[in-house]
Amino acid sequence: MEEFYGLFLLPGPAILCWQAYHWLREGQWMPLPISKLFTYNDWPLPNVSWVGAQKIIDWFLAIPSSLIAFVVGLLVVVILVIIEELIHKARDKGESWKSS
Numbered sequence: 001m002e003e004f005y006g007l008f009l010l011p012g013p014a015i016l017c018w019q020a021y022h023w024l025r026e027g028q029w030m031p032l033p034i035s036k037l038f039t040y041n042d043w044p045l046p047n048v049s050w051v052g053a054q055k056i057i058d059w060f061l062a063i064p065s066s067l068i069a070f071v072v073g074l075l076v077v078v079i080l081v082i083i084e085e086l087i088h089k090a091r092d093k094g095e096s097w098k099s100s
Contacts, residue, residue, distance in 0.1 A: 005077045012070025019066070034068055035061040 015032060022030045038045050038061070046057050 005080055008073040008076045008080075009070065011073060012066045012068075015064075015066035015069055032065045033062045034065055037065060 019030050019032065022028075035045060037043075045061065048054050048057065
């Protein structure tokens with residue numbers, strides 16, 4: 001199963017490749033911040049009355065989607081590796097219990 005874990009890391013670089021393709025073809029960099037995901041899906045952008053909290057939200061929404069996609073993919077891989085190790089340990093423990 002671990003041979004498929006690398007696929008979770010592909011969306012981040014894929015977004016960068018698409019941006020590079022657009023830049024090479026059009027001569028203009030196409031920024032893709034997280035806020036574009038909200039706009040594309042017609043989701044309302046979060047708006048709060050606390051100025052500091054709004055600045056944090058605005059900062060987060062300005063992060064490139066390629067970075068978020070890579071980080072989320074990396075987290076998924078780490079979680080899957082941990083789960084797989086726990087399963088192997090439980091399976092090995094069960095087999096040693098049966099042999100006694």
